[in-house]
Amino acid sequence: MVPDVGLVPIRLVKGNLSKVPPHVQQFIAKYVQICRPKGVFICDGSDEEAKEMTEKLVERGTLVKLESMDNCYLCRTDPADVARVESKTFTITREKFSTVPHVAPGVDGQLGRWMSPEDAEKELGSRLPGCMKGRVMYVIPFSMGPVGGPLSKPGIQLTDSNYVVLSMRIMTRVSGELFKVIGEQGEFVQCVHSIGAPRPVERKVINHWPCNPERIIISQFPDERKIVSYGSGYGGNSLLGKKCFALRIASCMARDEGWLAEHMLIMSATSPEGKEHFIAAAFPSACGKTNMAMLTPTLPGWKIKCVGDDIAWMRFDKDGRLRAINPEAGFFGVAPGTNTKTNPMAMATCSKNTIFTNVGMTSEGGVYWEGLEREVDPDVEVSGWLGDRKKIGDFKKSGIKAAHPNSRFCTPASQCPIIHPRWEDPEGFPIDAIIFGGRRPEGVPLVFESFDWNHGVLLGAALKSETTAAAEHKGKEIMHDPMAMRPFMGYNFGDYLRHWIDLNKPGRKMPKIFHVNWFRLDSNGSFLWPGYGDNIRVIDWICKRVDGQDNVAIESPIGYLPTEGSINMDGLNDSYRTPQNWQKLFSLPKDYWVEDVRETRQFLDSQVGIDLPTPIIKQMDLLQERIAQM
Known part of the structure; x- marks a missing residue:
């Protein structure tokens, strides 16, 4: 039986809508209507769920298991999708100067980018309809801060990227219990994310990383407590609990409620x-x-x-x-420059249960990035983030980086030896x-x-x-x-x-x-x-x-x-x-x-x-x- 919530029928791949509060169901249904996914997967944050997704991503080639490390995986993105895109990040409010200051005439404002609701509707209206066709919409209930804590805030992220699901599971507290919390509190931050690559994919997929970098837009709606991100799978643009929620939207919450x-x-x-x-x-x-x-x-x-x-x-x-x-x-840490001298605790933290993005991989199934020259045998062959295969010394001689300068490790904070x-x-x-x-x-x-x-x-x-x-x-x-x-x-x-x-x-x-x-x-x-x-x-x-x-x-x-x-x-x-x-x-x-x-x-x-x-x-x-x- 296909549950029917409001506007369109929702084909459930996994999950139970009866446990989802009605206003969350309406949120999901609204974007099912717009984005047209082939099905909806309601995440519970369990180990079994993560194991299943990880195996699928390995089978697809998006993740590579790092054989010499404990439950660690490597992901390489499209080279056009490697960092936060500040120039395409906007805050949408009715009044411009509630978002940005009154800059001097002829000056390009650097402290935020504003877009009118009308322009945002036009921009998103040209991107979102049908953006998840052929893909599953994952529903991620997450908490910023301990679940139910007095300083914590809940959110729901919709995404068509299971890489994002796995990363959000590390970076936030993903749990089905959040539906109960949201049901009691009423409010949650609405987070909508799409890589912008409906099937059949028109743009060439590089590194098993579908994206739409030419049309990226990251939009925050503070008055509605809502985020909509399109076109990028990179962490700062797609893990919406991070900069988008925890800073841009939360700073507005903090202003309104008297905190920071x-x-x-x-x-x-x-x-x-x-x-x-x-x-x-x-x-x-x-x-x-x-x-x-x-x-x-x-x-x-x-x-x-x-x-x-x-x-x-x-x-x-x-x-x-x-x-x-x-x-x-x-922790969503920058890898290059991290080593046992600069940060031994980070090295210990990311030694297991970690997703690495855009770093090099050694022939032994370990990781390598600039800064690890003294910790990895120089004769070991490394596959760089762009696919180059060289010995470590040859990377340095060639001037080519084995790891992107903004390559990352996404690892649980609980593993830090000095947490x-x-x-x-x-x-x-x-x-x-x-x-x-x-x-x-x-x-x-x-x-x-x-x-x-x-x-x-x-x-x-x-x-x-x-x-x-x-x-x-x-x-x-x-x-x-x-x-x-x-x-x-x-x-x-x-x-x-x-x-x-x-x-x-x-x-x-x-x-x-x-x-x-x-x-x-x-x-x-x-x-x-x-x-x-x-x-x-x-x-x-x-x-x-x-x-x-x-x-x-x-x-x-x-x-x-x-x-x-x-x-x-x-x-x-x-x-x-x-x-x-x-x-x-x-x-x-x-x-x-x-x-x-x-x-x-x-x-x-x-x-x-x-x-x-x-x-x-x-x-x-x-x-x-x-x-x-x-």
Whole structure:
């Protein structure tokens, strides 16, 4: 018997519609009517379900089993579908300036892309009808955050990609229990995704990866709590619980409900004395969030625990403490550069039950990417992500990458050896410090602290970094990435800054705010700071400041800098411990800062304009005055 829900009959491949709340049934039926799949598969998130899908994808050639690893698989995408596509990502609202700021005349706005409902209807109307013909529509009930938790939010994703189903199962909490939660709560975020390749497929399929890259569009409808993504199977565009829901839609929820949804890692650092501090840190994509979240400390006695490596949802509790959860259940990490030196915990985490995308595969059935040269026999033959078969050394000589610069591992967070034992605590963790940071090759000190909350918000608003391969940018240039949220803003950035400022209310214990820069270079182009596990030395200083130690900081025009010797350098190479190196790490070249502040002001004036909150303008004025008096 074919169940009939509303508009069209639904041919069930698997599942029981009687357990699905009526308003969810109507959501499914609406898109069955539009997308015309051959059947509907209601997912339950079980191991059996995943095993069955995995076997089908291996049989089809989409996944390749990695024989030397435990339940790990490799996927290679169409080379035209390898990264987030910011230029084709839009937020749809009736009022334009509820989404984007009032930019200066003739300026191309960088803080979000707006589309009118009429244009969105036209664009999606030319893509969605019949887009799933010949394919199964998978219904994925998922939770961002522990199922039923007070800080958690449920969603339903419809997709015609079982690769997406398997990845969502790792990255979110997929469970049939969500239908009961949604039935009780009523609300859920509607997520619709199609690779845009109805059968019979007209575009040539490469690497068993059907997609429609020429017609990609990723659209967020914050007022409707809805996401529609078309044309791409790549994670950032297709795993809709991630950036689309957990940042773009959730930032609007957070504005409306008085909390924060941020592009931040969450970690705890426990001192040798046994005191634990919780830290949230915002860096642009591929700038070291995962490395910091899983840091292996070089200072004796310190312990790091990971709560999350990418996204933090934070609310103030009844006692005025800002508490954070990691809404995700997995890590979607950048593979190149990850190794047992830079991030041994990530390497251990992704050693089993992992889907790798666009990395190289060794002839022994393992994985390879740039950064693993010292850990894989150089004579081993590697099949690169584009199909080239070479020895590792020959890849380097040829200039061809074995792995795409944005290749990924999708792996369960629960497998991380240093995952916090309470990482799924639905009440979240009290945040003591917020850190902003980016790749700044010159001028910016290793670490400094804001003077107060509003000054800290300015530090986030002025965040800049070298571009990376996580999006479609080419080459290296310093780009503004305010709050590390530039590609992920769900609403007007001026209103977003005002929301941050307004959170500072009487009775609340506001976290201290810091800025870090692991990437400052000397005149020879070498890093002045060793980074990685030695970043614990900076975290040690940050914890001292959180604990109220005044004698370890000195006031400077840009904020509080460490007093010389207040960062523990014991055990470092002698070259890092010299007074000259300290001076290079913390110097403030006046000409550089005069220009930096001028350029930052120009950016905020042109990109945010009349929407820039008065307290931020005041902070810019004060900073500019202090720099002028250096």
